[in-house]
Structures are given as C-alpha cells and as structure tokens.
Amino acid sequence: MLLKKIFKPKWQSNNPDVRKEAVSQLDWGKTEDRAILEQLIKHESDENVLKTALKRVLSIPDLIDLAQASQTKTRQIAHQRLLELLSESSTDFDSFLGQHLQRISKDLAFDLAGHLRQSEHLTPFLQSLRQHAGDTILEMAVNHPISHIRQSAAELIEDPQGLSTLVSRTKGKDKGVFQKAKARLQAFRDQEQAQLALQRDIQTLCENLEQHASTEATKYYAEKLDALIRSFEKLDLEQHPEMKSRIERALQTSKQRAQALAEQEAREHRIEEEARLQSSERGETCQELEKTKEKLQETPLTQQSELSALDALIKTQENRWLEATRHQKVDKVEQKRYQHVMTEIRHYHLALQRLLSHQAELSEKLEQARSAADADPVERKSLIKSLRQMVNDVEWPADYTLHPLLQQLSEAVGQVQTLETRHIEDIGKFKEKVNKDLDELEKAISQGEVKKAQRLNKDATRDLDHIPTKAKGDLQAKLKSLQGRLQELRDWQGFATRPKQEELCEHMEHLAEQHLEPHIKANKIKELQKEWRELGGSSDQHLWQRFKSASDIAYAPCKTYFSEEEKLKRVNLEKRDSICTELATFIEAIDWNSPDWKLVDKINRKAREEWRQYYPVDHKKGKAVQSKFNELLASLDNKLNEEKERNHQLKRDIVAKAKSLISEEDLKHATHQAKVLQKDWQKVGITSYKTDRQLWNDFRKACDEIFGRVGEQRKQHQEEISHNQSRAEELIAEIERLSSNVDSSSEAILSSLTDSYRALGSLGEQTKSLGQRFHKAVDSIEKSLQQVKIDSFIDYYQGILECAKAANGQTSDVNWPSHFNQLEASDQKLLVSRLSSEAGLKEATTEQLKDIIILAEILGETDSPASDKDRRMALQVERLTAGLQQSNNESASPQKRFEELLHQWLDVVPDAGAATEYDALCDRFSHSLQGIAKAISRH
Secondary structure: OHHHHHOOOHHHOOOHHHHHHHHOOOOOOOHHHHHHHHHHHHHOOOHHHHHHHHHOOOOHHHHHHHHOOOOHHHHHHHHHHHHHHHHOOOOOHHHHHHHOHHHOOHHHHHHHHHHOOOOOOHHHHHHHHHHHOHHHHHHHHHHOOOHHHHHHHHHHOOOHHHHHHHHHHHOOOOHHHHHHHHHHHHHHHHHHHHHHHHHHHHHHHHHHHHHHHHOOOOOOHHHHHHHHHHHHHOOOOOOOHHHHHHHHHHHHHHHHHHHHHHHHHHHHHHHHHHHHHHHHHHHHHHHHHHHHHHHHHHOOOOOHHHHHHHHHHHHHHHHHHHHHOOOOOOOHHHHHHHHHHHHHHHHHHHHHHHHHHOHHHHHHHHHHHHOHHHOOHHHHHHHHHHHHHHHHHHOOOOOOOOOHHHHHHHHHHHHHHHHHHHHHHHHHHHHHHHHHHHHHHHHHHHHOOHHHHHHHHHHHHHHHHOOOHHHHOHHHHHHHHHHHHHHHHHHHOHHHOHHHHHHHHHHHHHHHHOOOOHHHHHHHHHHHHHHHHHOOOOOOHHHHHHHHHHHHHHHHHHHHHHHHHHHHHHHHHHHHHHHHHHHHHHHHHOOOOOOOHHHHHHHHHHHHHHHHHOOOOOOOOOHHHHHHHHHHHHHHHHHHHHHHHHHHHHHHHHHHHHHHHOOOOOHHHHHHHHHHHHHHHHHOOOOOHHHHHHHHHHHHHHHHHHHHHHHHHHHHHHHHHHHHHHHHHHHHHHHHHHHOOOOOOHHHHHHHHHHHHHOOOOOHHHHHHHHHHHHHHHHHHHHHHHHHHHHHHHHHHHHHHHHHHHHOOOOOOOOOOHHHHHOOHHHHHHHHHOOOHHHOOEEEOHHHHHHHHHHHHHHHOOOOOHHHHHHHHHHHHHHHHHHHOOOHHHOOOHHHHHHHHHHHHHOEEEOHHHHOOHHHHHHHHHHOHHHHHHHHHHO
8 A cells, every 4th residue: 555655656646746747747649648637637626737737738629628618617727728729829720710610619709709809810710600600609799798899799790680689689788789780780671672672673674575575566666675775784683693584585585576677667668668659650640641631632633643652651651550559559549540531541542543544434424425415315314324323433532622534524414414404395395396397398398399398307307306205196197297298209309319329328438448436336327327218218229239238348347346245245144143143142041130230231332333343234135134133222222221220320329428528517427428439339330421421520529529628638737747847847956056055044945945846736757756856955955954053053062162261260351262252141141150259150070070071972972082981881871770760751852961961061160170171171072062963963
C-alpha cells in the first residue's frame, strides 16, 4: 500500500501544483494521455489544474464538446479556452465556421458572439450561424445582452417569417431592433406586393398579347402590338422564364399576323386602287359611248369609212370595258348603263351596215319612186310596199336622225302615197273623161274622122286602164263596140297604118340588139306589142312576121332569165312552206301555260327574217303559203302582244312607284326601294322595243332624280369633309408653327387650337394621317411647355435659394439678388424674416440641413454623395414606415412635399457650425431642383 502511494502518477498527486506540472506534460494526441486528461477534466476540483488540463486540449471539436458539458466550472473554462484558441492568429476561423459551427449550442454561440463583438470575425460568424442555426440567430437578435450584436443578428434575418417573429418578440423590449425589423418586414412585404403586382402586370400583358395574337379584331392591329411591345420593354422578364417564353411565342405570332395584315392591307389597297381605276375606266368608257351616241343621234354617218371607224370604236370600247371589269363585280346599274348605250350603238352600227350594203338597191328604188308619177297604179302599190319593207329591214333606230338616203326614201314614199291617193281621187275624173271621150269617139266615127277617132280611142283606152276592172262596167263594153266600128273605118283606110307598123318593127329590132335588165326589156317589148295591137294589126303577113320575129329575138334573153327566176321562186316557195311547217310545229309543241316568252319572241323574229330571205316567189302560187304564214304569225303576235302588254303594265306600275319615290323624305328608304324596283324591272319579260324604250326613259329619269338626291347628299357630305380637311390642315399648320416658339402663352393657344380641331366633323380617309400629324405637333408643344414649366420652376426656386444665401448671416441692408423682386410676396416676406432676430427662427445643424437636402434628392431621384448613403437609407426607411401608417389618401403630392421641404429650409437658420457650409448646401439643394421639377411634372 505504501509502495502504491510512493509510485502513483504525479497527476494523481494530492498536491495541486504537482498535478498541474504533470498535466502540463501530457499530450492530447496520445491515447493514454488523452484518457488521463479526460479523467482530470471530468473530476478535477482545482481550477488551475483544470485550466492547465483544458489547455492541453488542442482539438476544437473536443473543446466544443467540453464547453457544452454539464459541469458548470468545466463548461465555463472550456468556453474561455475555446475563445482563446479562436483568438490565436494560427487558428483558421473560416475552417472553424465551416466545420464546427453546427456543433455549438445556443449558450456557446451567445458567448462566442459576445467575445467577437469587437472582432472582424463577428459578421462571418453570425452569417454562418444564420446558415447552420437559424433559430439561434433569431434568439440572439431577441435576447443577446449586447445591443450591437442584437442589431447585427437582426440584420441577418431576411425571411418574412423570421422578421415577423422578430417584430412580435421585440415589440416593447428593443425599440431599435423592433423598428428596423418592422421597416425591413414592411419593405419585404412592399417588395413582395411589388413583385406580385409586377407578376400580375406581366400576366395581364402576356394574356393581352396572347389575346391579341388570336383576336379577330384586326383594326389598328400593328399599333396595338407596338403599344404592347413598349409595355413589355419596361418590364424585367428574366425572373419569369415561363412567362417570357409565352410572351415570345405570342409576340412572334402577333408579329407574323401584323406582317400578314400589313401585306393584306397592301393587297387590299392595291385591289381598291385597281378597282377605283377600273371604275374610273368604266365611267370614261360609258361617257365615251354616250358622247358617241349623242353625236350619232345628231349627225348620221354616210360613208363606208365612217362605218369602219364606228366598228373600230365599238371593239375598242368593248375591250376597254372587258379590261375594266376583269376580276371586278360591276354594279347592276353601271352594267345596265353600259349595255344600254352599247346596245344602241351596235344597233345603229348594224342598221347603218345594212343600209350601206343595200345602198345601190335603195338608190334604184328611190329613182323608181321619183318616176312613180308615170308608173302604173299597181306598180306604185308594189313600189310602196317594197320601199317600206326595205326601210323596215334596215331597222333604223327611232331616236337617231335619219340617214339622208332614208330621208329621201321616206319623202319618196310619201310622194308615191300622195300619187296613189290622187289616183283614187282621179278615178271619178277618169270615168267622166272616158265617157266624154267615148261620146266624142262615137261622133268622130260617125263623121268618118279616123285620125281623131284613133286618138280618142287611144285616150279612152288609156284612161280606162286607170279605172279598176270592177268600175269599168259598161264603159268597157261601149268602148269595144266603138272600136269595132273604128276597125271597119280603118279597113278602108288601112294603107295609112303601114308606115307606123314598119316603125314599130324597126323599134323592136333595135330593142333586140340592146342589153337591158330583163324586166325593163320585157316591159318595153310589151309596150311595143301594145302599140302594134292599138294599130289594129296588119293584113300584111310579111310585116307581121318581121315584127313577131324581132319580138321573139328581143324576148329570148328575158325568157331564159325568167325561167331561172321561176326555178328560184319554186325553191323559195318550198322554203317558205318549210318555215310554215316548222312554225306550226313549234306553236303546237309549246306549253302556253308557262312558255319561254323570250324564245317565242326570238322564233317570231327569226321566222320573219328567214321568210324575207326566201324572195321572190310566184305571187299566185305563194298566196296560200303566205296566208298560212300570216295566220301563224297572227297567232304568235296575239299571244306575244298579250304578254308584252302585261309586261308593259308591270313596267308602267314600276315607273309609277319610282316617280312616287322622288318625293320620299327618307332618302335611304327611297334609294333602297329604287334598287328593288330596278331588280323588278330586270325580271319583267318581253316588251315591244318602242314602248319599252319610252317606259325605260321615264323610269331612268325617275331613278336619276332619286339617285341624284343621293349624289347631292354625298356631294354635300364630301364638301363638308373637304372643308373639315382644309380647316384641319390650317389648325395643324398653326400648331406646328406654334411649336417653333413656345412660351408661357402657348398653352392657352394650344388649348384653343386643340378644341377647334376636336370640334371638327368627319375627316374622311385622311382621319388617320391628319390625326397623326395633329398628335405629333401637340406632343411636341406639350414637351416644350413641360420643359418651359421645368425651367421656370428651376429659375424661380433657384432664385429663392440664391436670396437665402444672400441673407445668410445678415441682419439688415441685404444686397438682394435681382431674383428677389420677381418672387411672390409670401416668399419675399419669408426671406426678410430671416434677418430679424424677433422672427424666432430655429437654428439648424449641418446634419439637419443635410436631412432636408437628402429628402429633396430622394424626391428628385438624384444621387446623394457617398458619405450620405447610410443617412439616405435611414431616411427612406423612416419615410416608408411613416407612409405605412398613413392611408393612400393622406400621401402628399411631389409639389406639396417640395413646398414643405422648402419651408423647412427657410424656417431655420444655420448654426455656427453649419454657417460655413450653408452656401455649398444651398448649391446642393439647387442642384436637386432639376429632378424635383421633373417629378412634379410627371405627377
């Protein structure tokens, strides 16, 4: 037992100094020594030995564990040892923070923070502590005994929940931490609200853009897109990648649509321009045709060259119309106008063509008509009929001046008709004359006066030919009786007739040698034969054979011609019979309950045209066919005339309705009804040309009056638009001139000009272009006026600050700057009061004056010097806190806030310390005026 006591280790000695010395030799890195040190630290009662033992602990993690031990003395000494170790320069503090901080307890953290309060390691320590032990940093901000550490810890709490907990736990306990935490929490909430507002704005704008990308409303599409793009350019989309992607897609779609719409608008503009040009071309075409029609109505064409020129004009204008209507839907009224005038000119062209192609034949007939006075009455009747037929075949338009040849024919027909009328009147006279001639003939025969008797016989025979067969009666019988007695008388005097008969033979032989038209030659042969018969023949057979042979030779060519003509007449008769058969078949086959009247009318006209083509025919043989044809035509004409009359009545009703619309007060209703009537007019079936022409003229005249009122109304509207455009041009020009010299009076002038412009009515198609010019000019002036106000504001308040500088430190006899006299009385009074000690103005320190200036710089959004950055931040927080305690209605305007700052500046005088810096501070205050003026102008 004694040996055991003698040889026990020194660290177990009862002497504390021995134990301390022994402990100082132990190595924490060795397992046995470490076990001894751990046992000593756990059970040692002597503080010095314990401190020595803890100094041998070189591992920070182990010290941390010991510092968090249950024994109070060990924990306290371990704390102290850990702090000493961290204070040593050889210790890597960053490594400590990174590797061991998560192991420390709250109490140790509190102690470490207190130990580091004056060290540069405090901030990294707290930041790492926040990262590894957020609850501890919150507790430190609330409960740490050192204010500086509480505030430093509080500044590291950034999450809203932590700030909210900090505010609730420091309220009424730590005013400094409470106010800063509250301000930061509010700032965070404001920022969160701003972010939410920004997100809502981005969401709204994104939805607007997506809606714009798919909208069907394309008016001002590009302008709206530009406005949306400008709105997005003001937003930061980098924090919202999903929204940015949506926006880019919608933007790309919108730009593509905008480009497509622009291209479509350009195409539509080209189409509209082309349509306008084509409309103008159609109008000019119609005008050209109408002018041509008027010229043709006044002066008929007479030459073949003029006919060719007219044909060329028709083709040219027709091609012009086709080009002007290509790919265009033409208004029915316009189409009707063209078709009407073109149809008339074509009809005129065809009539003139037919006239000139039959000019020679018509001229021949005209010569016959002129010599009709000597013609046989039957021939005159035939001539009148043929002349009328030829004139009808020409179909000369009714409203046009007659061609000279037609005029002459018309006059000739009139003359022949006059002759025919006179012939009828003269029949009675011929009867009287024949009776008289027969009485004288009887008397001459009785007296043996052969020559006189022959003359009277000839006269009576000739005059008797002018009397119709039915009217001749007894006169013919009496003449024959007297001619028998005259023949007996001539037999006695036959020798007197031979010279005349020989003369007739010579005339017939001469006629045989002439080449005349067969009908004319045949007529002359008949005349010579008639004269031969009137001589009573001849008893000399040789003379008779001579005359007969000459007659046969002369008639031989005529016989051949008449033979061919007879064949043609048979063929024409067969054709006419075929026409009758076909026409009869058509009439029987058609359903007369619902016939195609246009087809019926066309067949009717076609049948007549073909019938006239197959001429001549034998009159006697063709009489039955002609009668049948006339009956068939009469049947068709009756039905057609009934239908035409029904249609005439329909058109008369339409004309009456159109005339009633002329006085209609509701012009829109009138024009609509007129268009309906025009459609009804087109639906009406066949009509006769002359009646339809007259009704059409009446209907067109009524429609022209109706639409003329529309044109007049449009003209008035266009004149109003033109006047408004001219007035708008004048007002815009005045505004543009005003923009070159803007002063304080320009605002009232601009307001008056703007009111005048906006009071204008419609500007038509120039609304957009004039509006752009107007807004551009107004914007230019408003910017200039804003700058004038800003400059005026700066000049005025710079003057006040200059006067304040001049009054600084003065008590009387201040040499006021020239600005003083331009100030308002209240501001002059305020400046003067700074000179009187009785005014009771407070003295302000440099910091107080700087606070006023910093608030002015905040208001004007101008930078403060770097040295005042912290103070500026503090003032902003105070303003933010104060703003949160007020409602939005209580927040002052920039103008009001500036006036308060200015009065604060003028209501104080600098103290001794601030007096030397007052001028520089005034200049700094003056420098902020530019930003303040802009802030006020934006509000």
